[in-house]
Amino acid sequence: MEAAETMTQSRADCLLDGLTDPQRDAVTHAEGPLLVLAGPGSGKTRVITRRIAHLIVGGTPPWTILALTFTNKAAGEMRQRVADLLGDESAVARGLTVSTFHALCARLLRRWAEGIPGAGLTGDYTIYDTSDQVSLMKRVIAELGLNTGNWPPRSVLSAIGNAKNELLDPEAYGQQAHDFYGRQIAKLYGAYERALRSANAVDFDDLLVLTARLLRDNEEVREQLRHRWEHVLIDEYQDTNHAQLVIARLIAGERRQMPGMPGEFIEPNICVVGDPDQSIYGWRGADLSNILEFEEHYPSARVIALGENFRSTSPILAVADGLIRRNLRRKHKELFTSRTGGEPVEVALALDERHEASQVAQWLGARHEAGTPWREMAVFYRTNALSRVMEDELRARTIPYSIARGTAFFDREEVRSAVAYLRVLANPSDDVSLARIINTPARAIGKTTLARVQEAAQTAHVPVLRAMREGLAADAVGTRAAPALRRFVDLMDSLTGAGTFMGESITGSLADLVERVIRETGLEAMYAAQAQATGGETDAERLENLSELVSSAAEFEERFDPEADPSLSDPKSLARRQAVGAPPLLVMLRAYLESIALVADADAIDPAQGAVTLMTLHASKGLEFSAVALIGLEEGLLPHSRSQESPAALEEERRLCFVGITRAMDHLRLSCARYRTHRGFSERSTPSRFLDELDEPSIVRVDLADSDEFIGDEGTDLDRAPNAPGATSPARGAARLFPPGCAVRHEQFGVGRVIAVMAGTTPRARVDFRDVGVKTLVLEFARLRRIDPSA
DNA sequence: TCGTTTCACTTTTTT
DNA sequence: AGTGAAACGA
Numbered sequence: 001m002e003a004a005e006t007m008t009q010s011r012a013d014c015l016l017d018g019l020t021d022p023q024r025d026a027v028t029h030a031e032g033p034l035l036v037l038a039g040p041g042s043g044k045t046r047v048i049t050r051r052i053a054h055l056i057v058g059g060t061p062p063w064t065i066l067a068l069t070f071t072n073k074a075a076g077e078m079r080q081r082v083a084d085l086l087g088d089e090s091a092v093a094r095g096l097t098v099s100t101f102h103a104l105c106a107r108l109l110r111r112w113a114e115g116i117p118g119a120g121l122t123g124d125y126t127i128y129d130t131s132d133q134v135s136l137m138k139r140v141i142a143e144l145g146l147n148t149g150n151w152p153p154r155s156v157l158s159a160i161g162n163a164k165n166e167l168l169d170p171e172a173y174g175q176q177a178h179d180f181y182g183r184q185i186a187k188l189y190g191a192y193e194r195a196l197r198s199a200n201a202v203d204f205d206d207l208l209v210l211t212a213r214l215l216r217d218n219e220e221v222r223e224q225l226r227h228r229w230e231h232v233l234i235d236e237y238q239d240t241n242h243a244q245l246v247i248a249r250l251i252a253g254e255r256r257q258m259p260g261m262p263g264e265f266i267e268p269n270i271c272v273v274g275d276p277d278q279s280i281y282g283w284r285g286a287d288l289s290n291i292l293e294f295e296e297h298y299p300s301a302r303v304i305a306l307g308e309n310f311r312s313t314s315p316i317l318a319v320a321d322g323l324i325r326r327n328l329r330r331k332h333k334e335l336f337t338s339r340t341g342g343e344p345v346e347v348a349l350a351l352d353e354r355h356e357a358s359q360v361a362q363w364l365g366a367r368h369e370a371g372t373p374w375r376e377m378a379v380f381y382r383t384n385a386l387s388r389v390m391e392d393e394l395r396a397r398t399i400p401y402s403i404a405r406g407t408a409f410f411d412r413e414e415v416r417s418a419v420a421y422l423r424v425l426a427n428p429s430d431d432v433s434l435a436r437i438i439n440t441p442a443r444a445i446g447k448t449t450l451a452r453v454q455e456a457a458q459t460a461h462v463p464v465l466r467a468m469r470e471g472l473a474a475d476a477v478g479t480r481a482a483p484a485l486r487r488f489v490d491l492m493d494s495l496t497g498a499g500t501f502m503g504e505s506i507t508g509s510l511a512d513l514v515e516r517v518i519r520e521t522g523l524e525a526m527y528a529a530q531a532q533a534t535g536g537e538t539d540a541e542r543l544e545n546l547s548e549l550v551s552s553a554a555e556f557e558e559r560f561d562p563e564a565d566p567s568l569s570d571p572k573s574l575a576r577r578q579a580v581g582a583p584p585l586l587v588m589l590r591a592y593l594e595s596i597a598l599v600a601d602a603d604a605i606d607p608a609q610g611a612v613t614l615m616t617l618h619a620s621k622g623l624e625f626s627a628v629a630l631i632g633l634e635e636g637l638l639p640h641s642r643s644q645e646s647p648a649a650l651e652e653e654r655r656l657c658f659v660g661i662t663r664a665m666d667h668l669r670l671s672c673a674r675y676r677t678h679r680g681f682s683e684r685s686t687p688s689r690f691l692d693e694l695d696e697p698s699i700v701r702v703d704l705a706d707s708d709e710f711i712g713d714e715g716t717d718l719d720r721a722p723n724a725p726g727a728t729s730p731a732r733g734a735a736r737l738f739p740p741g742c743a744v745r746h747e748q749f750g751v752g753r754v755i756a757v758m759a760g761t762t763p764r765a766r767v768d769f770r771d772v773g774v775k776t777l778v779l780e781f782a783r784l785r786r787i788d789p790s791a
Numbered sequence: 792t793c794g795t796t797t798c799a800c801t802t803t804t805t806t
Numbered sequence: 807a808g809t810g811a812a813a814c815g816a
């Protein structure tokens with residue numbers, strides 16, 4: 001007994017090793033609400049993981065702890081670090097729930113969908129992503145007799161999303177709508193919700209909204225979960241929205257009187273960690289007041305500020321501080337580091353985006369020469385579109401890189417199609433997925449046929465697949481279509497192995513199912529035929545992606561642990577599940593589809609790869625790298641043009657820049673380009689105002705546009721155009737480079753002779769090509785090259 | 792019904 | 807530029 005205690009004691013002490021006083025306070029804080037205001041690099045993750053470990057070592061059962069993060073990757077890392085701290089395997093941490101908000105909600109809903117009064121949802125629901133939402137909304141708009149021109153699906157969805165984040169249902173939204181627009185949106189909102197429910201589907205926002213409703217309206221579930229999770233910890237609290245706040249509060253519980261002890265209270269054990277200066281998801285409903293008003297929500301809260309930065313050198317921190325100070329709606333927080341010295345931050349002006357990319361690549365190369373491994377370097381940008389140039393450049397120089405785009409794979413059309421089949425198998429009511437695959441590959445079921453079946457299904461209030469199976473549209477569809485529909489139903493039924501649906505008892509391999517879907521639906525044959533016909537690389541690639549999907553399913557299957565499901569969370573039900581043995585295929589399929597739906601870009605980062613990481617500023621949150629290059633610091637990009645009208649949005653852009661800067665440990669480089677090609681058009685850009693807000697003594701400005709490689713002013717810049725593909729070339733001088741009659745070569749059209757050059761904002765040339773005849777080309781993009789001897 | 796072609800637009804960020 | 811949808815022709 002005594003020995004055990006000593007051991008526990010010493011392990012607890014270990015957990016406090018190397019912590020500063022405030023860090024230690026946060027780790028050891030016992031009961032009641034706790035707010036940790038953690039500046040960048042202040043050891044936030046360290047504090048959370050040690051706090052969890054400390055609780056467990058102190059006797060708190062792991063299954064009474066719930067930790068919430070924003071990405072799966074963050075959750076995985078947190079779980080791993082806790083396990084590492086606890087040493088003896090993960091056994092100690094068994095039952096500990098570390099999850100994203102969305103994944104937690106998805107699982108709670110799996111378990112209790114039927115327990116939400118009036119929601120009409122069942123546990124086999126599908127999660128719709130943005131493009132599914134758009135498809136559904138288009139249909140809803142059409143059904144209400146509106147047109148997508150006046151009611152752009154995305155805008156409507158965004159209005160609905162905002163309403164959902166505030167937990168307003170269609171009725172409540174309609175009540176507070178006072179103009180025509182608002183009332184129409186309310187109508188669309190209601191119809192959209194009905195359409196979702198009849199497809200037994202939820203969108204991302206619903207995961208939160210419905211969970212909030214479940215907890216609010218179902219006392220039994222609420223009490224059960226409250227009882228189960230005695231400790232709730234939330235990371236990145238500054239990025240939670242209203243629905244998430246409500247969920248957290250409902251699970252954590254309220255301050256309440258201790259039974260039989262008047263004057264004594266039980267405080268909820270809710271610990272939130274965040275930094276208002278790193279709030280970057282306001283556009284998606286994140287509410288900064290959640291963290292700012294934490295003390296009002298929990299008057300007894302203890303507040304601990306972690307200001308010391310252990311990550312960045314002092315010039316980097318000074319630059320970050322100088323920038324963030326410009327935000328007016330902000331409580332100032334002193335940032336300090338003991339990492340004095342260090343290189344100044346490089347601020348560079350490049351000629352154009354290619355030039356910028358090349359300079360960045362060179363800079364990364366120099367860092368590598370100096371001993372920094374590729375994997376400790378990163379390039380950040382405001383928009384995904386900016387990754388392209390950077391990729392091209394790194395590829396050309398054979399610098400290893402990887403892009404953080406978690407969804408990229410599952411966004412490919414062939415993968416989406418295969419997944420749509422799986423979704424229909426898992427949820428036969430999923431009409432959006434059904435519409436996607438009913439004629440892929442082509443089965444002579446065209447637009448009109450589909451519309452007729454959909455209509456028949458609608459009037460009969462049944463899912464489309466069922467309407468087809470029961471031949472409800474038999475007289476409405478043509479004689480050719482009817483057997484085609486029949487064959488499709490038979491195909492789907494043959495995949496489930498039954499006339500009805502995969503019974504719960506069916507077991508088997510998920511990977512096998514995926515493979516059968518790809519083969520038996522004809523997807524594989526379709527791409528194989530195309531690959532053969534065109535010899536096209538893309539089709540061969542598609543086949544590869546499909547087989548990669550099979551691998552991903554196999555991998556998932558391997559890792560799948562039905563016990564890790566927090567919805568079932570009490571030890572009793574764990575035992576019950578274990579007794580069941582192998583998980584039914586359907587359960588696994590649902591879990592697989594769910595994991596696909598909830599991947600984040602940041603999840604795709606694998607530091608083991610030994611490559612430079614390219615990602616958006618948003619995805620960079622929570623990470624750190626030895627060397628960071630931030631590109632595209634231009635007005636309109638960072639801050640983004642869409643944010644310039646509101647001061648609040650502008651401040652969020654500044655915070656975004658702050659987040660990027662503070663990811664850097666040792667080396668930081670910020671750059672902008674004088675010209676940038678937008679959507680096909682090269683435009684002069686203005687350096688970001690943020691570049692004027694940096695701490696001058698900590699930076700060194702390099703005007704690379706003036707360096708020897710690119711001589712100075714625009715005149716000479718223009719002269720590069722004919723020989724430097726992609727170099728931007730504004731109007732002036734263009735005509736002079738391509739005198740009428742000169743011979744030119746075009747990548748695609750071959751050789752030809754210039755007829756005339758038209759000046760203007762976008763100078764064009766009329767060229768008579770030997771093979772393809774006369775074409776008019778925009779000089780900026782045509783990449784024309786003179787090939788006559790005089791050139 | 793299906794394939795091609797033209798045309799029109801463009802959310803930046805993501806669970 | 808690139809994509810996705812409407813329009814058109816077979």
